[in-house]
Amino acid sequence: MIVVTGIYPVVYFRTPDRLGMRKLAYFFILGFACFSTPVLAISHFQFHAEKMVHNQVELSNLVLKADAKSHWQIKASATAKASTPEKLQATTKIQTSLSTQNSQFNSLRLDLNELSFEFYEQNSAQAYFAENMSAQVKTRLSFFDNQFSLSHLNVNISDGQLLSPYVYADFNQLPVNFKNGELFFDGQNLSVKQINFDDGQLQLAFKELLTDSQGLKQLVLEFDKMPLQHLLKTYISNAASVPSSLAYFDIDGAVKGKLLIKQHNLQQLAMDLDNISLSQSDNQQRMLIEIYGLDGQLVFDRNQIQSSQLSFEQANLLETIPLSRTKANFAGSAKGFYLTEPLGVPVFDGKLGISKLDIDLSTEQPKVVFNGALFPVSLELVTQALGWPVMQGQISGLIPSVVYQNGALQMDADGVLQVRAFDGELRLSDLQASHLLSAYPILQTDVELHGIDLEKLTSTFSFGKITGLLNGEIKKLLLYNWKPAAFKADFKTDIDSPSRRISQRAVDNISNLGGVGMAGALSRTFMRFFEDFGYEQLGLSCELKKGVCKMDGVAPAENGYYLVKGRGLPRIDVIAYNRETDWDQIVSKLADISKGSGPVVQ
Amino acid sequence: MKLTKHLNRLLTLILLMIVSACVTINVYFPASEAGNAAEEFVEDIINKDRVEAPKDSSLSPLTFRQQLFAWNVQLISGAHAAAPDFNIDTPEIHRIKASMQQRHEELDRFYAAGAIGFGNSGLVAWRDKNAVSLKDRGRLTQLVNAENADRNKLYKAIANANGHPEWEKQVRDIFDEKWIKKAPVGWWYQNAGGNWKQK
Numbered sequence: 104m105i106v107v108t109g110i111y112p113v114v115y116f117r118t119p120d121r122l123g124m125r126k127l128a129y130f131f132i133l134g135f136a137c138f139s140t141p142v143l144a145i146s147h148f149q150f151h152a153e154k155m156v157h158n159q160v161e162l163s164n165l166v167l168k169a170d171a172k173s174h175w176q177i178k179a180s181a182t183a184k185a186s187t188p189e190k191l192q193a194t195t196k197i198q199t200s201l202s203t204q205n206s207q208f209n210s211l212r213l214d215l216n217e218l219s220f221e222f223y224e225q226n227s228a229q230a231y232f233a234e235n236m237s238a239q240v241k242t243r244l245s246f247f248d249n250q251f252s253l254s255h256l257n258v259n260i261s262d263g264q265l266l267s268p269y270v271y272a273d274f275n276q277l278p279v280n281f282k283n284g285e286l287f288f289d290g291q292n293l294s295v296k297q298i299n300f301d302d303g304q305l306q307l308a309f310k311e312l313l314t315d316s317q318g319l320k321q322l323v324l325e326f327d328k329m330p331l332q333h334l335l336k337t338y339i340s341n342a343a344s345v346p347s348s349l350a351y352f353d354i355d356g357a358v359k360g361k362l363l364i365k366q367h368n369l370q371q372l373a374m375d376l377d378n379i380s381l382s383q384s385d386n387q388q389r390m391l392i393e394i395y396g397l398d399g400q401l402v403f404d405r406n407q408i409q410s411s412q413l414s415f416e417q418a419n420l421l422e423t424i425p426l427s428r429t430k431a432n433f434a435g436s437a438k439g440f441y442l443t444e445p446l447g448v449p450v451f452d453g454k455l456g457i458s459k460l461d462i463d464l465s466t467e468q469p470k471v472v473f474n475g476a477l478f479p480v481s482l483e484l485v486t487q488a489l490g491w492p493v494m495q496g497q498i499s500g501l502i503p504s505v506v507y508q509n510g511a512l513q514m515d516a517d518g519v520l521q522v523r524a525f526d527g528e529l530r531l532s533d534l535q536a537s538h539l540l541s542a543y544p545i546l547q548t549d550v551e552l553h554g555i556d557l558e559k560l561t562s563t564f565s566f567g568k569i570t571g572l573l574n575g576e577i578k579k580l581l582l583y584n585w586k587p588a589a590f591k592a593d594f595k596t597d598i599d600s601p602s603r604r605i606s607q608r609a610v611d612n613i614s615n616l617g618g619v620g621m622a623g624a625l626s627r628t629f630m631r632f633f634e635d636f637g638y639e640q641l642g643l644s645c646e647l648k649k650g651v652c653k654m655d656g657v658a659p660a661e662n663g664y665y666l667v668k669g670r671g672l673p674r675i676d677v678i679a680y681n682r683e684t685d686w687d688q689i690v691s692k693l694a695d696i697s698k699g700s701g702p703v704v705q
Numbered sequence: 706m707k708l709t710k711h712l713n714r715l716l717t718l719i720l721l722m723i724v725s726a727c728v729t730i731n732v733y734f735p736a737s738e739a740g741n742a743a744e745e746f747v748e749d750i751i752n753k754d755r756v757e758a759p760k761d762s763s764l765s766p767l768t769f770r771q772q773l774f775a776w777n778v779q780l781i782s783g784a785h786a787a788a789p790d791f792n793i794d795t796p797e798i799h800r801i802k803a804s805m806q807q808r809h810e811e812l813d814r815f816y817a818a819g820a821i822g823f824g825n826s827g828l829v830a831w832r833d834k835n836a837v838s839l840k841d842r843g844r845l846t847q848l849v850n851a852e853n854a855d856r857n858k859l860y861k862a863i864a865n866a867n868g869h870p871e872w873e874k875q876v877r878d879i880f881d882e883k884w885i886k887k888a889p890v891g892w893w894y895q896n897a898g899g900n901w902k903q904k
Contacts (some may be wrong), residue, residue, distance in 0.1 A: 149729040154866065232842070234839050248752070264840065265839075266842055266843050271839075271840070273840065276836070279826060291821045339843055341840060341843035342843050343843045343846040343847065344846070344847075344850075345847060346851070347808075347844075347846065347847040347850070347851040349847075386807050386808075387807075420767060434805045457870050537797075539799065541805070542804075542807075543796075543799075543800035543803055545796045545797065545800065565897055583795065583796040583799065583800075609795075613728050613730075614731075649794070663731075669727070673727070673728070674727045674728070675728055675729075675730065676727070676728075676729045676730070677729075677730045678729060678730070678731055679731075680731065
């Protein structure tokens with residue numbers, strides 16, 4: 104039934120339960136036609152529908168009112184439900200009013216309440232969810248050339264939550280506002296000339312935004328003083344597709360910059376960093392890496408090589424290795440980055456010189472190649488930082504090539520790290536490591552020892568004086584979480600050492616490793632009159648696997664092996680009998696001896 | 706002459722003493738105990754604050770975690786030489802397990818709430834995303850992705866450690882069965898047909 108009233112009649116149309124949208128469109132056309140033909144002047148009509156369905160959209164409780172005086176005013180309210188299986192489910196309450204003030208544009212006000220949706224992208228696991236969002240949209244609207252044109256667009260989102268692969272937002276906590284928008288929409292693709300985002304702390308200017316069937320095609324984004332911590336904690340930390348370790352990442356400071364996306368790819372990015380600090384901890388709150396005072400100008404172009412520079416005031420690795428002021432100049436493009444100048448990184452009291460650092464981005468897993476050298480670092484500082492007994496000496500080395508890919512680090516066969524300690528030398532080669540900056544680092548290396556002065560070594564560890572020179576090797580030393588998990592070690596003294604003497608205390612300590620009860624064995628005999636004894640050779644080999652040490656000495660003995668082969672008179676031999684021993688127990692006994700708390704003498 | 710005689714005797718005595726001064730010290734290193742390494746490994750993983758678990762496997766997820774990492778003692782492959790040895794422990798496997806155990810502390814309540822469960826290929830699967838608020842859903846998605854990445858690495862690493870990379874499917878299948886078996890009451894899992902069942 105159609106009722107038209109007034110000087111001009113009202114058109115009132117009650118629909119049966121199901122009616123196509125096309126018929127509604129006819130009424131709009133009728134309405135506009137009426138506007139342009141004053142003869143059949145209709146001033147007011149209303150339209151109620153309990154339910155209207157068209158394709159995948161269902162409107163319920165639709166109320167449509169139109170008024171015509173000097174201009175048209177149309178108000179509508181409805182609850183809308185849209186559903187495409189496997190792709191989209193959405194519900195929302197809509198209240199809208201459209202007024203045509205003049206022939207140039209119409210003012211649209213659209214209020215969405217309790218907006219909830221689930222949208223699944225085809226061919227990918229990406230999903231977008233919204234729950235109970237409230238949005239108020241105000242805009243000038245016109246329609247021509249088969250598309251909607253919006254200007255002076257203002258969107259305020261004041262309620263609800265949104266979850267997407269890279270953004271999560273809780274608008275209850277922080278409402279957001281988009282303003283001054285100018286855009287075109289043809290039902291499928293969006294073309295935004297400009298729109299500004301503001302949430303009170305973060306302001307972003309979007310320009311030249313285009314979307315197509317594959318998503319975001321083009322974008323120019325400018326930001327001035329983008330607060331990084333706010334961006335991270337408010338929008339990114341709880342997004343769905345970011346790495347779970349991001350929860351332990353922290354950043355502070357603001358950046359200024361501009362980025363350009365074209366043809367679906369990042370084409371250009373320019374950023375100014377000023378005093379940024381960042382850190383990554385493991386999930387036990389231990390700092391893995393901290394960087395302070397990060398400054399720089401980053402310039403990136405997908406296709407053209409651009410130069411950048413970065414510097415930091417201070418950094419810390421694993422809470423133990425301090426790095427000081429470093430400045431890097433580099434260049435690159437989407438294919439990769441490289442240093443344009445050698446880089447010096449001050450470490451402890453020495454320096455890590457990096458002559459080459461290439462980051463190759465052309466493969467699926469980025470690959471880093473680096474060449475450098477370690478200029479002497481005092482062993483005293485290193486052992487102090489690691490909480491080891493303080494040792495005197497130096498670490499330095501030549502690193503011809505290290506490759507890092509997929510979390511694993513490998514030193515080239517020619518690479519050697521030298522440690523000068525106790526007047527002798529340790530050479531580390533064939534270094535492999537993985538997950539160094541994590542809670543579970545793994546490191547393997549081969550070690551060769553030459554000319555270690557036993558007197559200096561035993562005095563550092565308060566073991567009891569032994570003089571002589573020690574040589575040896577540790578093959579495939581595997582450190583798991585910086586503790587030995589496996590190795591094949593062999594130590595022997597040099598037969599040509601000028602002085603080979605072992606003190607009573609040292610002998611006591613060695614025998615103490617065999618358990619309490621041997622303590623002071625020597626002091627019970629007349630040997631107590633001798634402070635030290637000569638030895639021919641001493642040595643030990645141990646193959647560690649699964650917590651068990653398979654042992655051997657310098658020479659076989661009946662049912663056992665010699666740890667110390669005596670010389671001259673009085674002669675002391677130390678013979679061990681077990682071939683297998685518990686590694687952890689040996690380590691804790693050695694620690695006790697080193698601390699000076701030997702077993703009680705009975 | 707008497708004096709020299711005494712001196713002689715004394716000297717001889719001393720000489721004899723010196724000559725007989727060939728002391729041998731015997732050392733017995735502490736013996737290794739079979740299974741010590743494996744036990745300590747499990748000890749390191751299990752939280753020291755945990756109360757001793759009751760034998761009944763149908764109780765709290767607390768028990769599950771201990772059982773989760775006690776599997777390596779129970780899953781001895783038996784007489785078949787051509788089956789994977791789950792007692793193998795390399796640093797890489799140890800690292801993955803430690804990472805999984807850490808993460809489990811966060812995943813625990815989501816298993817109990819029925820939002821996620823054990824899928825039918827040894828991985829964690831979504832069962833009911835509406836059981837989780839939108840805010841938690843983002844974090845849970847991150848964790849599920851990371852957990853599945855770890856599980857895939859683990860199965861591959863165990864097969865490789867056995868020297869048979871082609872055993873990965875077999876390792877995965879056995880784990881699939883064990884996750885379901887060890888799941889506490891109330892948790893969900895997918896059967897071979899892909900249907901969700903509650904324990």
